[in-house]
Amino acid sequence: MNGKKRGQLPPTDQDKIIKITLASGENGINYNFAEVAPSSLCGVVYADVNCNGKPDGYDGAIPYVCITLKNNNTGQTWNTVSGIDGTYHFDNLRPGAYTITEKQPDGVKSGDVDAGSLGGCDNDSCNYISRIYVCCGQKGTGYNFGEVPCVIPSYTTTTADWWKGSKGQSLIKSLNGGPTATALGNWIAASFPNLFGNLAGKTNADIAAYYVSISAAPAFALEYQFLDTVLSIYVTTRSLAGNAGASYGVRITDAGLGPCKVTVHNSAPAFGLPSGATTTVLELIRRADAASYNGVAYDTNHNGVIDTSGPSGFEKSYRDLVYILLNTVINL
Ligand SMILES: [Ca+2]
Ligand SMILES: [Ca+2]
Ligand SMILES: [Ca+2]
Numbered sequence: 231m232n233g234k235k236r237g238q239l240p241p242t243d244q245d246k247i248i249k250i251t252l253a254s255g256e257n258g259i260n261y262n263f264a265e266v267a268p269s270s271l272c273g274v275v276y277a278d279v280n281c282n283g284k285p286d287g288y289d290g291a292i293p294y295v296c297i298t299l300k301n302n303n304t305g306q307t308w309n310t311v312s313g314i315d316g317t318y319h320f321d322n323l324r325p326g327a328y329t330i331t332e333k334q335p336d337g338v339k340s341g342d343v344d345a346g347s348l349g350g351c352d353n354d355s356c357n358y359i360s361r362i363y364v365c366c367g368q369k370g371t372g373y374n375f376g377e378v379p380c381v382i383p384s385y386t387t388t389t390a391d392w393w394k395g396s397k398g399q400s401l402i403k404s405l406n407g408g409p410t411a412t413a414l415g416n417w418i419a420a421s422f423p424n425l426f427g428n429l430a431g432k433t434n435a436d437i438a439a440y441y442v443s444i445s446a447a448p449a450f451a452l453e454y455q456f457l458d459t460v461l462s463i464y465v466t467t468r469s470l471a472g473n474a475g476a477s478y479g480v481r482i483t484d485a486g487l488g489p490c491k492v493t494v495h496n497s498a499p500a501f502g503l504p505s506g507a508t509t510t511v512l513e514l515i516r517r518a519d520a521a522s523y524n525g526v527a528y529d530t531n532h533n534g535v536i537d538t539s540g541p542s543g544f545e546k547s548y549r550d551l552v553y554i555l556l557n558t559v560i561n562l
C-alpha cells in the first residue's frame with residue numbers, strides 16, 4: 231500500500247494473510263497465493279532373501295514397519311507404516327530437503343538402505359536416507375529399506391492343531407480386546423481376500439469356531455493349513471496382536487513370522503517359483519492367495535471344483551505339494 235507492505239503471514243497457516251489495514255480510498259495490490267504441484271516419496275521395506283541389496287527375485291515384503299519423514303527446512307515430521315506388500319509412501323509434499331528414517335523392526339537384521347530416484351545419502355547402519363532434495367511436482371521412488379530375514383524360529387507352544395486346543399482357542403478370543411473384536415478377521419480378509427475374504431467383519435469368537443469347523447472338514451485340509459499359518463503370522467507380529475501370545479509361550483517380534491525365510495523344495499511350481507527357491511512365509515501365502523478363488527485354494531479356473539484332469543488338472547497336485555510344505559516346514 232503506497233509502496234509499503236501491509237499485512238502479516240501467520241506462522242502456522244500458509245493459506246492466509248492477516249492484519250491488512252485499509253484506509254478509505256486505498257487500493258491494495260499483490261496479495262498473491264502461489265500454489266505448487268505436490269511431490270511425493272515412496273519405497274518398500276523388504277526381506278532381502280537373496281542378499282543382493284535390492285528388492286527383486288522372491289524377496290518378500292515386510293509390512294507394519296514405522297517410517298518417518300522429516301522436512302529438514304521446517305522440522306515438520308510425518309509417520310506412516312509399510313503396507314501388506316511392504317510399500318510406503320508420503321504424498322502432497324512441498325519442495326524441500328527431506329530425511330526418511332526407518333524404525334528398525336526386531337525379528338529381522340538390518341540390511342541395505344537405498345536412496346531412490348531423486349538421490350540422497352543412505353546410511354545402512356542407521357536406517358535413514360538424508361539430503362533428499364525434492365522439487366515441485368517430483369515423485370521420488372525406490373527409497374528402500376532391505377532387511378535380512380531370519381530362519382523360522384522354533385516356538386515352544388504351537389504344534390499342529392494347537393489352535394484347536396483350549397490355549398489356542400482362548401488366545402484367539404483374547405486378541406485386540408476380546409471375543410467380539412473384529413481386527414483379526416478384517417486383517418485376514420484384507421490380506422488374503424481370495425482364501426479368507428469370508429472372514430471380514432467376523433469376531434474373534436467366530437474365527438475360533440471357524441478354525442475348529444474347518445479343521446474337521448477333509449475337503450478343506452489345505453485351507454486349514456493356511457489358516458493355521460496366517461494365525462501364526464498374526465500373533466507373532468507385535469503391531470498386529472501386541473504381546474497377547476507371550477503368556478502362551480509365543481515368540482513375538484516386530485516383524486513376526488511373515489518375513490522368515492522358507493525354502494519351497496518340491497512345492498515350487500505351486501507358488502510359481504523355480505525348484506528349491508527360497509522366499510518368505512508371507513510371500514508364500516500371498517502367492518497362494520493369488521492362485522485361489524472364493525475360499526478354495528488353487529481353484530485356478532474358478533469352477534468351484536478341485537480339478538484332477540484337463541488343463542487345470544494340476545490343481546489337486548499343487549494342493550498336495552503345498553499341504554506337505556506347510557505341514558512339515560511351517561507348522562510351529
Ligand atoms: Ca534382493
Ligand atoms: Ca533396517
Ligand atoms: Ca545402501
Ligand SMILES: [Ca+2]
Pocket residue numbers: 528529530531532533534535536537542545
Ligand atoms: Ca477348479
